[in-house]
Amino acid sequence: MKGERKRRVYRAPSSRQRLLGMLGRALPYVFLILFSLPIISMYLWLFFSSFSRKVMFGFIPQEWTLHNWRFLWSPIQMGGAAHLSIWKATGNTLLFAGVVMLIVVFTATLSGFALSRFRFRGREELMRLSILLHAFPGVTLLIATFYVLYYLKLLNSIWGVAIARAALEIPWSTWIIKGFFDNIPWDIEWSAYVDGCNRFQAWYKVILPLLRPGIAAIAIFSFLAGWNDFIYPYTFIFTKENQTLSMLIKALIGEFRFTDYGLLASVSLFYILPVLVFFFFTQKGLMRVTVGGMKGGR
Amino acid sequence: MASIKLEHLTKRFGKVVAVNDLNLEVRDGEFIALLGPSGCGKTTTLLMISGIYKPTEGNIYFDDVLVNEVAPKDRYVGLVFQSYALYPHMSVYNNIAFPLRLAKVPKKEIDRRVREVAKLTKIEDLLDRMPGQLSGGQQQRVALCRALVKEPEILLLDEPLSNLDARLRIETRAEIKRLQREVGITTILVTHDQVEAMTMAERVAVMHAGVLQQYGPPDELYDRPRNLFVASFIGDPPMNLVPVKFEKTDGTGRLVAQGFSLRLSEELTRLLSETGEEEFTLGIRPEDVALSQEETAEGFPGEVFLTEPLGGGTLVHFKFGETPFRVLAPKDLKIEIGDRFWIVPKQDKLHLFTADGLSVREKGHAEQG
Amino acid sequence: MKPRPWRGRRRVFRFPTVILFLAPFLILVIAFFFVPALLNIVLAFTNMDSSLEWNFVGLQNYRLLFSDPQARQIAINTLVYVLCTLAINVGFGLILGLLTTYFVPENAGLLFRAIWMLPRMTPSVVYALLWLWVLDPTEYGLLNMVAKALTGAKPTFWTMQHPMGVVILVNGMVGASFGMIIFSAAIKSISKDYIMAAQVDGASHLGIVRSIILPLLRWPLMFVTIWQTLSLLASYEYILLVTNGGPFFKSEVWSLYAYHEAFAHRFYGYGAAIAMILVIVALIVTMIMLRVFGFKRLMELMG
Numbered sequence: 001m002k003g004e005r006k007r008r009v010y011r012a013p014s015s016r017q018r019l020l021g022m023l024g025r026a027l028p029y030v031f032l033i034l035f036s037l038p039i040i041s042m043y044l045w046l047f048f049s050s051f052s053r054k055v056m057f058g059f060i061p062q063e064w065t066l067h068n069w070r071f072l073w074s075p076i077q078m079g080g081a082a083h084l085s086i087w088k089a090t091g092n093t094l095l096f097a098g099v100v101m102l103i104v105v106f107t108a109t110l111s112g113f114a115l116s117r118f119r120f121r122g123r124e125e126l127m128r129l130s131i132l133l134h135a136f137p138g139v140t141l142l143i144a145t146f147y148v149l150y151y152l153k154l155l156n157s158i159w160g161v162a163i164a165r166a167a168l169e170i171p172w173s174t175w176i177i178k179g180f181f182d183n184i185p186w187d188i189e190w191s192a193y194v195d196g197c198n199r200f201q202a203w204y205k206v207i208l209p210l211l212r213p214g215i216a217a218i219a220i221f222s223f224l225a226g227w228n229d230f231i232y233p234y235t236f237i238f239t240k241e242n243q244t245l246s247m248l249i250k251a252l253i254g255e256f257r258f259t260d261y262g263l264l265a266s267v268s269l270f271y272i273l274p275v276l277v278f279f280f281f282t283q284k285g286l287m288r289v290t291v292g293g294m295k296g297g298r
Numbered sequence: 299m300a301s302i303k304l305e306h307l308t309k310r311f312g313k314v315v316a317v318n319d320l321n322l323e324v325r326d327g328e329f330i331a332l333l334g335p336s337g338c339g340k341t342t343t344l345l346m347i348s349g350i351y352k353p354t355e356g357n358i359y360f361d362d363v364l365v366n367e368v369a370p371k372d373r374y375v376g377l378v379f380q381s382y383a384l385y386p387h388m389s390v391y392n393n394i395a396f397p398l399r400l401a402k403v404p405k406k407e408i409d410r411r412v413r414e415v416a417k418l419t420k421i422e423d424l425l426d427r428m429p430g431q432l433s434g435g436q437q438q439r440v441a442l443c444r445a446l447v448k449e450p451e452i453l454l455l456d457e458p459l460s461n462l463d464a465r466l467r468i469e470t471r472a473e474i475k476r477l478q479r480e481v482g483i484t485t486i487l488v489t490h491d492q493v494e495a496m497t498m499a500e501r502v503a504v505m506h507a508g509v510l511q512q513y514g515p516p517d518e519l520y521d522r523p524r525n526l527f528v529a530s531f532i533g534d535p536p537m538n539l540v541p542v543k544f545e546k547t548d549g550t551g552r553l554v555a556q557g558f559s560l561r562l563s564e565e566l567t568r569l570l571s572e573t574g575e576e577e578f579t580l581g582i583r584p585e586d587v588a589l590s591q592e593e594t595a596e597g598f599p600g601e602v603f604l605t606e607p608l609g610g611g612t613l614v615h616f617k618f619g620e621t622p623f624r625v626l627a628p629k630d631l632k633i634e635i636g637d638r639f640w641i642v643p644k645q646d647k648l649h650l651f652t653a654d655g656l657s658v659r660e661k662g663h664a665e666q667g
Numbered sequence: 668m669k670p671r672p673w674r675g676r677r678r679v680f681r682f683p684t685v686i687l688f689l690a691p692f693l694i695l696v697i698a699f700f701f702v703p704a705l706l707n708i709v710l711a712f713t714n715m716d717s718s719l720e721w722n723f724v725g726l727q728n729y730r731l732l733f734s735d736p737q738a739r740q741i742a743i744n745t746l747v748y749v750l751c752t753l754a755i756n757v758g759f760g761l762i763l764g765l766l767t768t769y770f771v772p773e774n775a776g777l778l779f780r781a782i783w784m785l786p787r788m789t790p791s792v793v794y795a796l797l798w799l800w801v802l803d804p805t806e807y808g809l810l811n812m813v814a815k816a817l818t819g820a821k822p823t824f825w826t827m828q829h830p831m832g833v834v835i836l837v838n839g840m841v842g843a844s845f846g847m848i849i850f851s852a853a854i855k856s857i858s859k860d861y862i863m864a865a866q867v868d869g870a871s872h873l874g875i876v877r878s879i880i881l882p883l884l885r886w887p888l889m890f891v892t893i894w895q896t897l898s899l900l901a902s903y904e905y906i907l908l909v910t911n912g913g914p915f916f917k918s919e920v921w922s923l924y925a926y927h928e929a930f931a932h933r934f935y936g937y938g939a940a941i942a943m944i945l946v947i948v949a950l951i952v953t954m955i956m957l958r959v960f961g962f963k964r965l966m967e968l969m970g
Contacts, residue, residue: 008451010360010368013367013368032767035763043797114689246790385861
């Protein structure tokens with residue numbers, strides 16, 4: 001095969017080639033920064049305009065002030081009736097999110113356990129259905145849920161609407177907890193039975209403690225889902241007294257949109273504080289939980 | 299075919315030093331092996347030569363041209379990965395043709411060269427298969443084809459035989475050697491299997507923890523290991539290593555170990571005295587030891603602890619204290635556990651290593667072979 | 668010691684205990700998934716309004732719908748919205764995935780992926796507020812300032828003049844992160860050996876992306892496309908908050924139309940009828956997805 005062939009000459013890369021190489025390596029960063037600029041500027045604006053009286057060039061603050069944060073101690077209003085106190089709204093939101101979280105954790109751990117351990121007819125079908133439910137358009141459920149809540153006399157009640165909202169989180173959270181259960185060996189459970197537990201005791205005393213990371217995950221996610229939710233409170237809660245923070249902000253946007261961005265920004269910053277806290281502490285873990293590992297190419 | 303020179307090559311990953319101050323040269327058309335246990339830095343060196351890793355320090359020269367900044371595709375190297383890395387979504391033909399297509403070689407030319415190299419490795423009838431349908435040995439040959447089809451100046455092989463079963467391994471060893479000779483390409487083989495390295499390469503570089511231990515032709519490594527590591531790594535069955543103390547009484551040198559004492563030749567006595575040291579490690583290969591049923595001053599007694607019939611001979615195990623001592627005895631010698639023999643090592647085959655692991659005999663040689 | 672009564676427990680479990688464990692799940696799922704789903708079908712054939720009484724009116728709602736001049740425009744809007752946002756969600760999601768896993772080292776990749784996750788994790792009202800500032804029609808809105816700096820243009824009333832574009836961008840910025848996560852996981856799971864082999868074979872970065880990475884991403888690409896199609900068909904929250912379907916239905920999509928009819932105008936029956944169309948479309952897309960992927964693989968994919 002070989003025989004006589006022209007030998008290749010090696011040449012070290014010229015300085016022009018090396019320059020191009022360096023530019024090439026920098027290019028992805030340039031793109032990423034360019035693409036991310038809108039997001040970065042949006043959130044910087046949120047932060048800066050909540051603390052300044054005026055903003056120059058969009059978000060460079062001019063005068064540091066806490067004036068925008070007056071909603072923490074005085075009522076918000078611009079002529080007309082005052083808006084709901086921020087603390088009442090926060091309380092409502094905490095109630096809402098809390099109820100969602102408790103219902104989700106309670107239900108998911110019980111049903112996750114059952115789906116993992118029990119063998120009964122219809123198990124496969126139930127799982128299949130859960131996946132299907134995920135694909136259902138939300139607005140259809142919304143309209144009919146209105147009637148269901150009306151029928152159950154839960155309209156306008158914070159915890160009532162929370163129950164409805166929690167139901168949306170049940171399928172995926174059950175799935176995750178089931179996965180955690182699947183990874184706990186039978187032996188541990190059997191020891192509990194041999195030691196004298198009935199099913200509930202085994203579940204509560206032995207298995208649940210082993211599930212802590214999974215429970216923590218679904219608790220946090222469902223709490224945040226409840227905290228961040230807008231549509232369910234907006235659609236099903238009517239009285240001002242029961243407003244959640246998301247509803248309050250929507251109302252504020254309508255009224256203060258062209259007049260006081262500072263106020264809007266600070267109320268919003270107040271609202272997303274728990275989300276930001278969670279966000280910064282769990283970046284890496286978040287990525288792993290949300291994906292569940294997809295195999296490329298297969 | 300290019301010559302390769304590695305100068306003070308170092309690669310660090312954070313705090314870990316994978317390759318430490320490596321100096322090596324490979325002649326044009328030569329077949330060398332990088333040999334060492336896992337994690338000794340040999341694959342890292344290979345990846346630096348191919349341009350995938352950039353050296354932390356040091357220089358790489360092909361034909362005396364500095365190529366540190368040259369991209370992999372401009373280095374004209376063929377690389378066969380341990381996992382073969384055949385693109386799973388492409389047929390065998392397309393896998394092999396891939397580098398040529400990238401180089402924008404005309405279609406007819408591609409076809410000719412792909413078939414030519416496939417004939418070389420005898421896989422012409424596998425060209426339409428997908429990698430998933432091939433056996434390990436077949437995949438390896440495809441990987442080899444893909445590396446060779448672009449007519450590289452340098453061929454790099456990363457543990458090419460470790461995924462093959464024993465019989466196939468022996469066959470493929472001979473194949474690769476034949477191929478290399480026919481094509482005449484500068485080749486570096488990376489392996490942890492010393493038999494592989496010793497049978498295939500013209501020179502072997504033994505590495506350990508990122509540091510080059512010794513570099514030379516196989517028989518030099520075998521007969522004149524420069525340090526303890528090389529001595530213990532090369533050779534199967536492995537060299538006996540016994541901690542001993544050097545004593546001189548009336549001009550006669552003796553080595554005293556736990557359980558035996560051995561008289562030394564004049565030459566050895568002189569060598570050891572010159573070092574001025576007392577503690578050494580004695581090294582002697584099982585095949586360089588004779589067994590005698592009669593008492594002799596040149597040997598020492600021992601009781602047979604275990605015998606291992608090897609077919610062509612018997613490996614006889616002795617034990618001195620906690621240290622095992624193995625002797626390769628001829629086939630026809632009848633040996634039972636508990637028998638007593640006189641163990642007579644050949645004096646000129648004795649290796650002695652100082653406390654820091656260096657061979658007394660080979661001291662003073664430069665690192666390169 | 669009193670002998671304990673031996674109750675033979677079988678491994679296959681008795682019904683009562685299972686039911687107890689599954690009770691909360693079943694109650695919630697039935698009350699807030701099944702019942703509403705069925706109810707919606709029923710409501711679609713009634714004329715329930717703010718009086719909350721239902722009288723069956725047969726196909727009247729659908730006749731109304733098909734003669735509604737807005738409906739056609741809204742259907743087209745929905746098509747345009749879904750297709751364009753899909754392109755961003757999948758295409759841009761892919762670009763982000765590639766940029767943050769293949770082209771830059773892990774730490775930088777993590778940082779940028781975190782930045783792009785922000786919109787998804789922010790409550791919708793706040794995210795909408797941020798966009799309202801960006802799109803502010805005065806000279807202080809970010810987009811107007813950028814336009815002025817680049818081309819000296821006068822301030823534009825973005826939500827009035829380009830409602831569809833606005834809506835697509837707003838949803839695209841949030842939606843891209845879904846694809847980004849899925850694709851970056853898939854790319855990271857590709858064995859490095861293939862990339863290194865391609866480098867030695869002479870491929871440039873783009874060549875590697877085209878010949879090695881993309882072919883191995885076929886399944887994730889299909890999955891994201893179909894999943895996002897379903898999500899987009901059902902999405903209306905951000906549109907509600909930023910343009911509310913305006914001006915004059917120019918950015919109204921089908922799901923938002925159902926919402927408006929039911930909750931703004933209180934024609935629950937009519938709204939349900941509109942929503943039913945969406946359900947049918949979603950079911951068709953889901954069928955396609957199940958057919959293409961097979962159920963077992965879908966379970967694997969989802970974790």
